[in-house]
Amino acid sequence: xxxxxxxxxxxxxxxxxxxxxxxxxxxxxxxxxxxxxxxxxxxxxxxxxxxxxxxxxxxxxxxxxxxxxxxxxxxxxxxxxxxxxxxxxxxxxxxxxxxxxxxxxxxxxxxxxxxxxxxxxxxxxxxxxxxxxxxxxxxxxxxxxxxxxxxxxxxxxxxxx
Amino acid sequence: xxxxxxxxxxxxxxxxxxxxxxxxxxxxxxxxxxxxxxxxxxxxxxxxxxxxxxxxxxxxxxxxxxxxxxxxxxxxxxxxxxxxxxxxxxxxxxxxxxxxxxxxxxxxxxxxxxxxxxxxxxxxxxxxxxxxxxxxxxxxxxxxxxxxxxxxxxxxxxxxxxxxxxxxxxxxxxxxxxx
Numbered sequence: 001x002x003x004x005x006x007x008x009x010x011x012x013x014x015x016x017x018x019x020x021x022x023x024x025x026x027x028x029x030x031x032x033x034x035x036x037x038x039x040x041x042x043x044x045x046x047x048x049x050x051x052x053x054x055x056x057x058x059x060x061x062x063x064x065x066x067x068x069x070x071x072x073x074x075x076x077x078x079x080x081x082x083x084x085x086x087x088x089x090x091x092x093x094x095x096x097x098x099x100x101x102x103x104x105x106x107x108x109x110x111x112x113x114x115x116x117x118x119x120x121x122x123x124x125x126x127x128x129x130x131x132x133x134x135x136x137x138x139x140x141x142x143x144x145x146x147x148x149x150x151x152x153x154x155x156x157x158x159x160x161x
Numbered sequence: 162x163x164x165x166x167x168x169x170x171x172x173x174x175x176x177x178x179x180x181x182x183x184x185x186x187x188x189x190x191x192x193x194x195x196x197x198x199x200x201x202x203x204x205x206x207x208x209x210x211x212x213x214x215x216x217x218x219x220x221x222x223x224x225x226x227x228x229x230x231x232x233x234x235x236x237x238x239x240x241x242x243x244x245x246x247x248x249x250x251x252x253x254x255x256x257x258x259x260x261x262x263x264x265x266x267x268x269x270x271x272x273x274x275x276x277x278x279x280x281x282x283x284x285x286x287x288x289x290x291x292x293x294x295x296x297x298x299x300x301x302x303x304x305x306x307x308x309x310x311x312x313x314x315x316x317x318x319x320x321x322x323x324x325x326x327x328x329x330x331x332x333x334x335x336x337x338x339x340x
Binding site: 049050062063066067070089090091092093094095 | 190191193287295296
């Protein structure tokens with residue numbers, strides 16, 4: 001791929017991000033340091049739905065700024081973190097939480113890896129046991145020893161012939 | 162035989178899961194607002210800011226709320242279709258002008274035409290937060306009791322309209338307002 005084509009591809013990939021550029025007023029941090037601290041902590045737990053792979057704390061998207069403003073206002077009004085999370089999940093769903101709650105629909109997500117781990121361990125132990133049965137750990141009987149030596153002798157005779 | 166079939170089986174399961182995953186749009190987040198009361202609001206109208214519009218005004222009617230903005234590129238793709246839907250008279254379409262400048266919004270409607278009965282102005286995006294808006298255009302169908310029955314994120318293509326929106330609107334129109 002030539003350089004200019006590569007640039008064109010990169011620009012095309014960036015196109016969707018232009019679609020969400022919008023009117024943005026300056027974001028005003030609260031003058032209460034406690035609120036800013038709580039916001040910083042809480043917004044790291046929340047997903048920006050516009051960009052999805054960024055937290056609300058890191059996202060420059062307009063929606064993230066609006067939600068930070070909303071959270072600041074609610075904190076100022078004395079709402080607890082839990083109340084604010086409920087407010088947000090009522091509107092945007094569980095998807096806004098980076099740490100999904102443990103509910104019937106998320107059991108697979110939370111416990112699936114451990115189930116897989118246990119299944120893997122079970123398979124491993126079975127395999128080790130099988131191998132142990134396949135390779136018996138006992139000395140040869142005199143009869144077996146005699147046959148083995150015979151076979152080895154026959155082989156070396158064939159090789160020298 | 163089994164030692165080959167088990168990995169093959171596992172592989173096929175993986176393929177099925179990945180295929181389902183690939184076919185899904187990660188931006189399509191299920192809305193918790195479906196079958197909940199449409200959040201109330203009272204906002205100034207775009208064309209005549211001295212008048213207001215409220216979701217309450219629409220009680221007893223099936224209506225569509227379409228979130229749009231002049232800065233929203235995908236809204237531009239959707240716009241000609243909205244025009245057709247509005248012209249068909251199947252359902253009144255109301256606009257929610259989301260975080261836009263009034264002049265830009267009016268110019269946009271002037272340039273591309275205005276399919277909306279009216280547009281309400283959500284300048285700071287507060288009403289949009291109540292509606293769980295995260296990517297314009299978004300479209301909501303609200304029934305006669307003021308309950309949200311459908312949310313669509315992204316442009317309402319003719320396929321989406323004829324397969325999802327229109328049948329629902331027709332069904333909701335048959336329902337009594339007090340049901």
